[in-house]
Amino acid sequence: MTFTVAYLNEVDSFNPFLGIEASSFEMWALMYDSLTGYAMEDMQPTPALATEWDTSDDGLTWTFTIRDDATWSDGEPLTAQDVLYTYERIRDGGPERATWGVYLKGVASVTAPDDTTIVLELEQPSALLPLLPIPIVPEHVWTDVTDDEMRSYGNEPSGGEPVVGSGPFRLMEGTAGGSTYRFEVNPDYWGGTPHLDEVVFRVFKSEDPAIQALITGEVDFVEGINALQVQSLEGRDGISAQMGDSPGFDEIAFNTGSIDTKTGEPLGDPNPAVLDADFRWALNFGIDREQIIETAYQGAGIPGDTIIPPAYAGYRWEPPEEDAATYDPDRAVQLLDEAGYTVGDDGFRTLPNGDPIGKLRLYARSDSQTSVDVMELFSEWLADLDIDSEVRSYESSKLTDIIYEGTFDAFEWGWYVEPDPSSMLSYMTCGERGNWSDSWYCNEEYDSLFEQQRVEQDDAAREEQVQRMQEILYYDAPYLVTAYSTVGEAWRSDRFACLRQQPDPGGVYLIQYGVYNYINMRPASEADECAGEEGSTQLSDEQGGDGGVSTGVLVGGGAVLVALLAAGGVVAARRRGTVGERE
Amino acid sequence: MTIGAVTEAPAPPRVRRRSYGRYAGGKVLGSLGSLGFMLIVNFFLFRVLPGDPARTLGRGRFTSPEQLDDFNRTYGLDQPLPQQFLTFIQNTLTGDLGISLRYRVPVSDLIVDRMWPTLLLVGTSTILAAVIGIWLGVNSGWRRGSRFDRAATGSSLTLYSMPEWWLGLLLIYLLAVGPGPLPGLFPTGGLYSPDVDPTSWAGIPDVAWHLALPVFTLTLAYLADYALIMRSSLLDEIGEDYVTTARAKGLRDVQVRNRHAVRNALLPTTTVTALSFGFVVTGAITVETVFSIPGLGLLATEALTVPDYWVLQGTLLVSTAAVIFANLAANLVYGLLDPRVRT
Numbered sequence: 025m026t027f028t029v030a031y032l033n034e035v036d037s038f039n040p041f042l043g044i045e046a047s048s049f050e051m052w053a054l055m056y057d058s059l060t061g062y063a064m065e066d067m068q069p070t071p072a073l074a075t076e077w078d079t080s081d082d083g084l085t086w087t088f089t090i091r092d093d094a095t096w097s098d099g100e101p102l103t104a105q106d107v108l109y110t111y112e113r114i115r116d117g118g119p120e121r122a123t124w125g126v127y128l129k130g131v132a133s134v135t136a137p138d139d140t141t142i143v144l145e146l147e148q149p150s151a152l153l154p155l156l157p158i159p160i161v162p163e164h165v166w167t168d169v170t171d172d173e174m175r176s177y178g179n180e181p182s183g184g185e186p187v188v189g190s191g192p193f194r195l196m197e198g199t200a201g202g203s204t205y206r207f208e209v210n211p212d213y214w215g216g217t218p219h220l221d222e223v224v225f226r227v228f229k230s231e232d233p234a235i236q237a238l239i240t241g242e243v244d245f246v247e248g249i250n251a252l253q254v255q256s257l258e259g260r261d262g263i264s265a266q267m268g269d270s271p272g273f274d275e276i277a278f279n280t281g282s283i284d285t286k287t288g289e290p291l292g293d294p295n296p297a298v299l300d301a302d303f304r305w306a307l308n309f310g311i312d313r314e315q316i317i318e319t320a321y322q323g324a325g326i327p328g329d330t331i332i333p334p335a336y337a338g339y340r341w342e343p344p345e346e347d348a349a350t351y352d353p354d355r356a357v358q359l360l361d362e363a364g365y366t367v368g369d370d371g372f373r374t375l376p377n378g379d380p381i382g383k384l385r386l387y388a389r390s391d392s393q394t395s396v397d398v399m400e401l402f403s404e405w406l407a408d409l410d411i412d413s414e415v416r417s418y419e420s421s422k423l424t425d426i427i428y429e430g431t432f433d434a435f436e437w438g439w440y441v442e443p444d445p446s447s448m449l450s451y452m453t454c455g456e457r458g459n460w461s462d463s464w465y466c467n468e469e470y471d472s473l474f475e476q477q478r479v480e481q482d483d484a485a486r487e488e489q490v491q492r493m494q495e496i497l498y499y500d501a502p503y504l505v506t507a508y509s510t511v512g513e514a515w516r517s518d519r520f521a522c523l524r525q526q527p528d529p530g531g532v533y534l535i536q537y538g539v540y541n542y543i544n545m546r547p548a549s550e551a552d553e554c555a556g557e558e559g560s561t562q563l564s565d566e567q568g569g570d571g572g573v574s575t576g577v578l579v580g581g582g583a584v585l586v587a588l589l590a591a592g593g594v595v596a597a598r599r600r601g602t603v604g605e606r607e
Numbered sequence: 608m609t610i611g612a613v614t615e616a617p618a619p620p621r622v623r624r625r626s627y628g629r630y631a632g633g634k635v636l637g638s639l640g641s642l643g644f645m646l647i648v649n650f651f652l653f654r655v656l657p658g659d660p661a662r663t664l665g666r667g668r669f670t671s672p673e674q675l676d677d678f679n680r681t682y683g684l685d686q687p688l689p690q691q692f693l694t695f696i697q698n699t700l701t702g703d704l705g706i707s708l709r710y711r712v713p714v715s716d717l718i719v720d721r722m723w724p725t726l727l728l729v730g731t732s733t734i735l736a737a738v739i740g741i742w743l744g745v746n747s748g749w750r751r752g753s754r755f756d757r758a759a760t761g762s763s764l765t766l767y768s769m770p771e772w773w774l775g776l777l778l779i780y781l782l783a784v785g786p787g788p789l790p791g792l793f794p795t796g797g798l799y800s801p802d803v804d805p806t807s808w809a810g811i812p813d814v815a816w817h818l819a820l821p822v823f824t825l826t827l828a829y830l831a832d833y834a835l836i837m838r839s840s841l842l843d844e845i846g847e848d849y850v851t852t853a854r855a856k857g858l859r860d861v862q863v864r865n866r867h868a869v870r871n872a873l874l875p876t877t878t879v880t881a882l883s884f885g886f887v888v889t890g891a892i893t894v895e896t897v898f899s900i901p902g903l904g905l906l907a908t909e910a911l912t913v914p915d916y917w918v919l920q921g922t923l924l925v926s927t928a929a930v931i932f933a934n935l936a937a938n939l940v941y942g943l944l945d946p947r948v949r950t
Contacts, residue, residue, distance in 0.1 A: 026801075026802075028801070034710075036664075036709055036710050036711070037710060037711045037712070039711065042711040043711075044664050044665060044668050044669075045664075117677065118677065118681060119677065119678070119681040119711075121673070121674065121677045122665075122669060122674045122677040122678045122681070123668065123669075123674075125671070125673065125674055125677070126670050126671060126674065129671070175681045175682065175706060175711065176706045176711055176712055176713055178711075178712050197801075199712075199720060200707075200710040200711065200712050200717075201707075201709075201710045201712075201717060201720070201721075201901070201906070202720065202901065203797060203798065203899065203900075203901040204797070204799075204801050206801055224801045226797055226801065226899075227899060227901070228796060228899045229895065229896040229897070229899045229905060230896050230897060230899075232776060232779075232897075233776075233779060233795050233796045233897060233898065233899060234796075234899075236779055236780070236783060236784045236795045237794075237795040237796065239784055240783065240784055240785075240791050240795060242794060242795060391912075419657070419658075419912070420658075420663070420912070421656070421657045421658025421659075421663055421912065421913075421914065422657040422658065424657075424658060424659065424662055424663070425657045425658065425659075439667060440667050442667075447667075447670040450670060451670075459672050459675070460670065
């Protein structure tokens with residue numbers, strides 16, 4: 025049976041060393057294996073090609089044991105030599121390092137003592153390991169690709185021959201930027217043969233035609249649609265739809281002090297008000313996040329507060345109840361007054377030195393209506409607090425330039441947060457100013473915690489450090505996190521069953537970390553085969569149309585219901601709890 | 608002396624007409640000049656776009672400065688601008704259009720891949736629109752004010768003012784999804800079915816089936832261009848003396864129309880058609896979007912957001928070359944048809 029996905033983004037490269045976009049990561053995951061994968065529950069590292077791993081007491085030596093039953097689709101065995109080759113290719117520098125270098129940073133040497141062992145020697149301990157999602161490529165194929173050829177090596181099938189890989193599917197047809205990508209099942213896959221014969225991705229350039237194609241049955245899955253579209257699909261015969269949690273957040277960011285990174289001199293012209301943490305902290309209570317979700321997100325989102333989304337419960341820090349991110353204009357007024365931003369003769373607030381604040385420049389991204397709506401709301405709430413502001417929208421690329429010039433007071437954007445929090449946390453360090461930092465934030469305590477957590481070997485200690493970092497950010501308020509994003513998905517539940525969310529529960533059904541669903545998904549007629557499996561939807565013809573997910577989960581097993589209730593209970597308890605009660 | 612003076616009396620001013628060879632040579636040189644000028648504009652035009660490709664593409668992915676540097680070094684973006692310009696000129700002259708920053712494959716491969724869908728879609732639509740439009744224009748112009756004229760002019764104007772994407776979505780709903788009990792007759796998008804090889808014999812009807820709706824949409828949208836120009840130029844001719852003469856000769860109405868009036872009225876339409884073909888390769892962005900057809904128009908617009916300099920330069924070069932070439936072809940043909948233009 026062929027599973028057809030309507031894809032709203034093109035693959036930018038089938039070469040795992042060159043592609044950057046999320047749409048391509050899905051392809052490589054089907055084609056290749058990596059040493060470790062991601063858990064369905066919380067995306068923490070799980071065994072994949074590596075069946076087990078061991079670390080020395082000083083944390084400087086990591087030994088991975090690799091399974092011996094993996095083969096390349098051309099019949100050659102997959103050994104530690106291929107892993108070594110792939111890692112060395114990345115460590116050599118050049119285009120290969122751009123996408124994957126971050127996972128091997130600080131690695132002093134890689135060796136393969138035998139065919140099933142890979143040893144990594146580090147310069148300093150790394151909290152990132154054992155996370156190694158780098159796709160392993162076959163040495164006997166790639167050794168012919170020179171460094172110069174690599175920068176435009178497409179890794180695409182030619183002459184009807186599939187690309188040599190080791191994953192559950194083989195790429196039969198597809199080009200970078202093309203409109204159809206066709207995969208055939210790999211019958212020799214070590215992880216068991218998938219229940220699909222083919223997976224086809226068809227690129228649609230806009231959402232509405234993709235949804236029409238789902239209705240006519242031309243495609244089986246649509247992702248990346250909005251809340252209104254999900255609503256319109258719910259209740260249709262044979263179709264299920266949901267908004268799945270996606271680990272990312274959107275924020276209102278402030279210019280907390282743009283500087284020329286070479287000279288250290290101030291850069292741009294930020295308003296003195298937004299440079300002041302007290303001013304920003306007061307505004308935390310001046311925005312109504314519930315209203316933002318309802319108006320700007322059409323109800324599809326979760327009110328936000330800190331930069332680690334709820335999907336990563338271990339690392340996440342929850343603000344104490346008395347300082348929770350709630351709409352409290354009275355408190356905002358009080359905080360502003362206390363900080364010296366009192367209302368002047370003209371009815372607008374002044375700076376503590378008595379000068380007028382003037383007009384705050386709020387910038388939105390013109391390519392996102394949500395971004396514009398959020399900033400319009402923000403401007404109205406600022407007016408309620410007697411602060412003048414104006415909203416302007418720019419294309420993302422133009423806004424990026426403005427951010428690096430420091431000629432802004434606030435803007436709206438968002439980040440996608442990887443399962444390992446290091447990269448997200450790094451964007452707020454002093455060293456990233458002029459690079460990825462967009463709020464120009466700099467705090468020494470935060471930076472030293474960042475360095476600590478990066479080498480911390482004890483998981484609990486690292487979680488504590490990461491939580492403390494979020495606490496610092498929350499009170500300094502370079503970002504006012506507005507919302508945690510969700511992604512709309514819809515699929516033919518009358519044709520396919522046994523899909524599982526990631527994170528489970530509450531997450532998305534496709535474009536996950538890893539290929540769990542492509543392997544475990546079954547035709548709807550075989551839905552009872554996965555009855556016992558945790559978290560799987562088990563949608564069939566009888567109940568596919570009547571609203572979907574919740575029914576499917578119930579049929580899928582009481583275990584999930586219990587898990588959901590338990591998770592809900594925990595969340596509720598944590599929300600109600602005070603600082604003292606929670607660790 | 609006087610006799611001599613008489614023989615040397617001023618000759619009537621005679622226009623010196625160049626030979627066709629010199630005329631054609633001049634036009635070809637002129638075209639090459641425009642092409643060279645475009646080549647230079649091409650490079651600097653896109654460099655003023657805001658944004659940094661490595662940052663746009665690598666947001667959330669290239670987490671360290673080294674990763675950004677690696678990317679910039681690999682694709683030559685770390686070079687100073689004059690150096691990049693020299694490389695660009697050198698490469699373009701040797702037929703190398705560079706490597707796409709977004710797709711990391713040679714731009715010429717991308718353009719060839721995207722050229723065929725665009726040629727099929729826009730080319731077919733242009734031919735259909737020209738043929739049907741001219742027929743409509745002739746018939747409505749010849750019987751001005753008739754019910755046919757009012758219906759044809761009214762509906763082609765309505766279609767002309769409709770946004771193409773909206774017309775496309777409407778047709779998808781009516782003919783691909785099928786309202787209520789009606790079945791969907793055509794696919795909602797794409798260029799071919801995943802299980803059919805588009806280059807095989809079985810692929811031809813499949814591609815035609817997929818292209819039916821988008822071609823229909825574009826043809827409807829382009830129709831008014833040709834219909835209205837044909838109609839108005841025919842109206843100009845109807846009042847001419849030679850038409851009266853033709854009628855006086857006792858020719859039948861159809862003969863007067865086809866042999867005399869239409870032939871003369873066809874010239875402006877020919878110009879429009881020739882120019883339209885020059886613009887075929889620029890694609891039809893909105894229709895390509897709605898029907899998810901991977902064409903050149905879409906390639907160029909999406910490259911703007913990165914900005915993918917090499918793709919932008921490549922697509923602009925191809926489309927300017929096509930327009931310049933179409934112009935040149937029109938000029939050369941004119942020179943043959945009407946010697947007056949050779950002055």
